[in-house]
Structure formats: structure tokens, C-alpha cells
Amino acid sequence: MNGKKCIEVDVLPRRNSRPICNCCEKPAPLYDSLNKRRFEFIPLWGFSVFLVYLMRRVQCSDCGVRIERVPWARGKRELTDTYQQFLAHWAKKLPWKEVAASFHTSWEKVFHAVEYVVQWGLEHRDLSNITAIGVDEIAWRKGHKYLTLAYQIDAGKTRLLWIGKDRTVKTFLGFFRFFGEQRSQALKFICSDMWKPYLKVIEKKAGQAIHILDRFHIAAKLNKAIDEVRADEHRQMKKAGHEPVLKNSRWCLLKRKENLAEKQEIKLKEILRYNL
Ligand SMILES: [Zn+2]
Known part of the structure; x- marks a missing residue:
């Protein structure tokens, strides 16, 4: 070719x-034969491989005259199921352009x-016994464009469950619509x-679940709180005529105790004694 x-x-x-019969998948009497069709298989020794088959039609008692179902390909696809799985396997490891070039095929075929494979996986995936999920956003493209991603994060089973455009209340409500009320209520x-927006939706749709906030934000909030308390204490001490020992001590307060130098430790003890 x-x-x-x-x-x-x-x-x-x-x-x-x-x-x-392609429609009901039951055997049926032969009606006639159509043209030969070529189905592309995994390349061998650098050669493209095609299965060539004379397609038949059936006279199905339930569905009427239909095209026959062949076990190596679906519908009107030119690629065999095996070849599609093969390409999708490599598309996980390499850029799609590379896959196309390596196996002498087109980017479009890799895409299809x-x-x-993704469609097949979605139709056959099991969404039972999901008790823990995580939600996060990622930026995509330039400018503030986001996607919302929901993952299953159960012990021993972590996987991406859903992707939605934007990171609004409406976006995340879309996840719960897809996930279903029963499954949402079973979340722990x-x-x-x-x-x-995420906090709002979680409270509304799965209020029974324990809500775990990520470490980065908790640490950021905690740092901010310490900073505010420290600044406040500093102001009060200065007002009362004390030496402003708390100024520039933020990092000292935030450091692990075992890492503090002796001097800093004494300083901290003083602060504790007089201020807390
Ligand atoms: Zn049929």
C-alpha cells in the first residue's frame, strides 16, 4: 500500500x-458477503501487517440484515483491538508523535x-468501595485556567477518577453528580x-466524611498565626517598656527545638517564662 x-x-x-450479528451478538444465518476489508495489526519486522477479511452480513431474526461481528475489531475501525492496545500501551510511555513515528503510523491513529482504550476502561471500571478521595486543581495553558481533579486515595488503591474544567463550585458539583449520591454518602x-469552592461543595455533598486539609495550607496558616501573635506580643512588650526580644525571632520560634543553638534556646525559654 x-x-x-x-x-x-x-x-x-x-x-x-x-x-x-453485530447488533445483538447472537449467531444468525448468512445473508450475503460484502467487500474485503483490511484491519491493521501490530507491525512485524518493520512491515505493516494487515488482516484481510471478506465481511459478511447476517439475516438476524431480531435485528434484520446486519453486518457481522468480528472478534478482532469493533465497528468501522481500521485498527485491530490488539494493535490499538499496543499503541495505547506505548502512548503511556512516549510522546504520541514518537509512538506514531516508531511504528510508522499517524498521530491520529495513536490518538484514536x-x-x-480509555473509553473501554471507563466503561469497565469498578467504582465500588471507594472510601477516600482527594481533590486538587492544576493550572493548564497560560493565564489562570484550571482543571479540577478528583482521585481515589484509599490505601493500596490510588487513581484518577474524574477531571472537570475550572475550579468553581459548579465544577466540583459535577464530580458529585458523576459519582452519585450513594457513593458520596459512603465516603469516609x-x-x-x-x-x-471545594470546602463548600464537600460540606454540602459529603458532610459525613472526615475532611483532611493539606499540610501546606495548614502550615501556611499556622505560620501566619504565629507571626501575628509574635508581632502583637512585640508591640505590647515595647509599649510596656520591655526589651523587644521577640523582634526577628520568627524563625527561632518556627525552628525545631533540637536544632536551636544554646543561645536561642535560652532566649526562647525567657520568652516562654515571661509571655506565655
Ligand atoms: Zn441481531
Whole structure:
């Protein structure tokens, strides 16, 4: 094909076998034969490989005249299921352009292969027994454009469950609509950052779950609180005529106790004695 050498493998139906109806997937009497179709298989020794098959039609008692169902490909796809799985497997490891170049195929075919495998996976995935989820946002493109991502984070099973555009209340409500009320009510733990729209939706849709806030934001809030208390104490001490020992002591207060130099430790003890 296109001047390129390829391997063509003729596929013949078993003698006297009854074709399968593509619609109801039951065997049915043969109606007629159509044209030959080529289905692309995994390349071998650098050659493209095609299965060549004369498609038949069935006279199905339930569905009428239908095309037959073949076990190696779905619908009108040119690629065999095996080849699509093969391309999707490599598309996980390499940029899609690289996959296309490596196996002498097009970017579009790699894209359709991934689409097919993802679709199959979504249709067959099991969403039972999810007790812990996490939500986070990622920036995409330039300018403040975000996606909301929801993950399952149960021990031993972490996976991406859902992606939504933006990071609004409406976005995250979309996750719970997809997830369903029953599953949402069965959630025991939800982990998120302190982004207000997420907090609102979590309270509304899964208020029974223990809500865990991420460490980064808690630490940031805690640092801010310490800073405020320290500044306040400093002002009061200065007002009362004390030496302003708390000034520039923020890092001292935040440091681990075992890491403090002796001098700093004494200073801290003094502060504790007089201020707390
Ligand atoms: Zn049928």
C-alpha cells in the first residue's frame, strides 16, 4: 500500500460457521458477503501487517440484515483491538508523535487508539468501595485556567477518577453528580486544600466524611498565626517598656527545638517564662 511493503494475512471464516450479528451478538444465518476489508495489526519486522477479511452480513431474526461481528475489531475501525492496545500501551510511555513515528503510523491513529482504550476502561471500571478521595486543581495553558481533579486515595488503591474544567463550585458539583449520591454518602475521608469552592461543595455533598486539609495550607496558616501573635506580643512588650526580644525571632520560634543553638534556646525559654 502507498508503495510501502506490507504483510497481508487472509482470514477465512470456519467452514459452515454462522456469522454473529453485530447488533445483538447472537449467531444468525448468512445473508450475503460484502467487500474485503483490511484491519491493521501490530507491525512485524518493520512491515505493516494487515488482516484481510471478506465481511459478511447476517439475516438476524431480531435485528434484520446486519453486518457481522468480528472478534478482532469493533465497528468501522481500521485498527485491530490488539494493535490499538499496543499503541495505547506505548502512548503511556512516549510522546504520541514518537509512538506514531516508531511504528510508522499517524498521530491520529495513536490518538484514536488511546481514545478507544480509555473509553473501554471507563466503561469497565469498578467504582465500588471507594472510601477516600482527594481533590486538587492544576493550572493548564497560560493565564489562570484550571482543571479540577478528583482521585481515589484509599490505601493500596490510588487513581484518577474524574477531571472537570475550572475550579468553581459548579465544577466540583459535577464530580458529585458523576459519582452519585450513594457513593458520596459512603465516603469516609476527603482530602483537599483550602480553596473555598471545594470546602463548600464537600460540606454540602459529603458532610459525613472526615475532611483532611493539606499540610501546606495548614502550615501556611499556622505560620501566619504565629507571626501575628509574635508581632502583637512585640508591640505590647515595647509599649510596656520591655526589651523587644521577640523582634526577628520568627524563625527561632518556627525552628525545631533540637536544632536551636544554646543561645536561642535560652532566649526562647525567657520568652516562654515571661509571655506565655
Ligand atoms: Zn441481531
